Structures are given as C-alpha cells and as structure tokens.
Amino acid sequence: MGLHIGRRVSAAAALAVGLVVTPGVSGAGPAQAFCTNGIGRWLHDDITAHIRSSVPSTWDAAVTEAITGWNAIPGSTLHYLPLQFNSVVTKPELEVDLVSTRSVGLPDVPGIALGSEIRNHETVTVVLSSDFSWNTAGIMDQATRRTDVWTILMHEAGHASGLAHPAECGPGHPTQLEREGVMFVDWTTKHHPNSDDQAGIASRY
Numbered sequence: 001m002g003l004h005i006g007r008r009v010s011a012a013a014a015l016a017v018g019l020v021v022t023p024g025v026s027g028a029g030p031a032q033a034f035c036t037n038g039i040g041r042w043l044h045d046d047i048t049a050h051i052r053s054s055v056p057s058t059w060d061a062a063v064t065e066a067i068t069g070w071n072a073i074p075g076s077t078l079h080y081l082p083l084q085f086n087s088v089v090t091k092p093e094l095e096v097d098l099v100s101t102r103s104v105g106l107p108d109v110p111g112i113a114l115g116s117e118i119r120n121h122e123t124v125t126v127v128l129s130s131d132f133s134w135n136t137a138g139i140m141d142q143a144t145r146r147t148d149v150w151t152i153l154m155h156e157a158g159h160a161s162g163l164a165h166p167a168e169c170g171p172g173h174p175t176q177l178e179r180e181g182v183m184f185v186d187w188t189t190k191h192h193p194n195s196d197d198q199a200g201i202a203s204r205y
Contacts, residue, residue, distance in 0.1 A: 033177070047093045057085070101129040116159040133147065177196040
C-alpha cells in the first residue's frame with residue numbers, strides 16, 4: 001500500500017477535522033488572512049508527486065490539475081514537477097494513495113495529508129479515502145458522500161504545500177476570502193487557489 005501511517009494517525013485526526021464541517025462562522029479580518037498554523041512547508045521548492053496504482057487512471061487529468069494547480073503562483077518558488085503515475089518508489093516526496101481510511105484507523109473523511117504538520121517536511125502522504133464515492137465531474141455532496149477528485153486533492157496538496165484550515169487561526173477567521181478559498185471546507189467544488197490561497201503560498205516560498 002505504500003503507507004506508513006502508524007505514527008501519524010493522531011496528527012491526521014487534527015488535520016481532518018475541517019473535512020466534516022459545514023459552512024463556518026463569519027469573521028472580519030484583513031483582505032488576505034491566509035492561515036498556516038500547525039502546518040509546515042516543503043524543505044525544498046521542487047517537488048515530485050508519486051501516484052500509486054490504487055488511484056484509477058481515469059483520474060489522471062484531475063490529479064494532475066489539482067497538484068500542478070499550485071505552480072506558477074506569483075511571488076512563489078514552489079514547483080511541482082511532472083507527476084509519476086503507478087509509482088512504486090519508496091519514500092517519495094509527495095505520495096497519493098487510495099485507501100479505506102476506516103480499515104487503517106484514520107478519520108472518516110475524504111482526504112488527509114499525513115506529514116504536512118512537520119515544520120520542514122520532505123515527505124507527505126495524501127490519503128484519499130476509498131470509503132467515499134469519487135467522481136471527476138465536480139460533484140461535491142456531503143449527504144451522499146460524493147466527492148470530486150480535483151477539489152479534494154487540491155485541498156490536500158494545499159496542506160502539503162503549507163496551508164492550514166482557516167479556523168486554525170482563531171478569532172476573525174475565516175474571512176470572506178478564506179471562505180472562498182480552497183482551504184476552507186464547505187463541500188462546494190473548488191478547482192483553483194484564490195488570491196488568499198496564493199498569498200499564503202507566496203509567503204512560504
């Protein structure tokens with residue numbers, strides 16, 4: 001399976017909390033108030049993502065768009081290199097795997113970025129949960145557990161890149177821009193980092 005999850009389950013639970021919330025409370029704040037609390041950043045700026053064979057090939061386009069969507073952000077040097085599909089590389093920088101989170105003791109959420117909480121991380125495993133019904137049509141519906149590959153992986157790659165859930169920054173969050181960004185979870189389709197998400201990444205690279 002390529003997962004080394006034993007020592008990361010408790011951290012994963014904290015990261016996953018935002019994936020089960022409905023729209024958050026309102027809050028005033030600066031125009032750009034991205035949150036990075038509790039999340040590290042990549043030690044290096046050029047990152048290769050390795051996609052395990054568990055991830056269906058029909059998702060390849062959505063997976064590519066979600067991860068490389070963090071490239072070319074103004075003021076940022078972060079760059080995801082061409083993705084490696086059906087990879088069997090050990091200890092990859094960014095690993096994407098499709099696993100039953102219930103069966104391995106992880107929270108019942110669509111996605112988790114294991115290792116993103118480490119200050120200057122060199123490896124992150126993004127676990128996509130096979131316990132949800134996935135699609136590449138942009139459908140996000142919490143009641144029926146239908147999840148859009150691009151939306152969820154964009155969010156998890158955001159964690160891997162250094163962004164937290166807005167609520168982690170306490171009072172005044174989320175701001176309106178944060179609510180519109182990919183790091184705020186409200187079960188709507190979000191395919192592109194907004195100005196707040198981009199400002200957060202530019203602050204870290």
